[in-house]
Amino acid sequence: HVPASAIPAVTEVLQSRWIGQGPRVTQFENEFEEKFTGGGKALAVGSGTDALHLAYILAGLKEGDEVITPVFTCTATTIPFLYMGVTFRFADVDPLTLNINVNHVRQLVNEKTKAIVCVHYGGLPCDMAELQAIADEHNIPIVEDAAHALGATYRGKPIGSLSDFTMFSFQAIKHLTTGDGGMLVVNDRSLVPKAERIRWFGIDRSNKQKGTWENDIWEVGYKYQMTDIGAAMGLAALHEFDQTLAHRQG
Structure with missing residues (x-):
């Protein structure tokens, strides 16, 4: 859904000439x-x-590690593991909800398992209490693929407030779109500086010397940032999100 208010918002950004990552x-x-x-x-x-790949890096996954992920999901959930040399083990899904089967997760988890990925299929939240119990028992993080679940709640709490990492998608067909884009929610704020560096080539932009081309590059990074054009679309959609969600649910 692209609200009419996105048109003047994007126009304002274009006229400002600050179209890359900036104040929007x-x-x-x-x-x-x-x-x-x-x-x-x-x-x-x-x-x-991008958000999922960033989450997997921040979760400390490395070549040779294993993760558990649902067999029924978009290929984007697992493609980043191929970048990283991480082995993924498919957990079956519940035939009633199409969400990851918690009992199968319990069967699959082992000493090599370094994370659990869950997908809230169709916006219906997974059994987060049971998944968190497994994660806590094995001291591993949960990454939520919430591409379908913006605005959903679990036991009164919004999806995005529950786990170590939560990804949202703003691809063109989503109920909040930036044309294409995403959001990663990180609950441990001590990871934010690293996340911001990886998002922009590994450069520490907070310490960048203004007016020079000199940069401190701390680690391998990527070109994963959003533009102000996309953010303007996102803000317009965010301001009308409750009405959009009610319309879809109605």
Whole structure:
């Protein structure tokens, strides 16, 4: 859904000549945090796939590790593991909900398992209490693929406020779209500086010397940021989100 208010918002950004990552992205992150995260940090990125890859890096996954992920999902959930040399083990899904089968997760988890990925299929939240119990028992993080689940709640709490990492997608067909884009919510704010560096080539932009081309590059990074054009669309959609969600649910 692209609200009519997105047109003047995007026009204003184009006329400002600041069309890359800038103040609109920051505003979008801040307003998104306030509405959906329950205290986590929102990081706007170029796609939901970018957000998942970033989450997997921040979770400390490395070559040779194993993760558990549902067999029924978009390929974007698992493609980043191929970038990273991470082995993924498919858990079956519940035939009634199409969400990950918690009992099968219990069977699959082992000493090599370093994370659990769950997908809230069709916007219906997974059994997060049971998944968190497994994660706590094995001291591993949960990454939520919430591409379908913006605005959903679990036991009264918004999806985006529950786990270590939550990804949202703003791809063209989603009920909040930035044309293409995504958001990663990170509950541990000590990881935010690393996330922001990886999002922009590994460069520490907070310490960048203005007016020079000199940069401190701390680690391998990517080009995963959102533009102000996309953020303007996102803000317009965010301001009308409750009405949009009610319309879809009606």
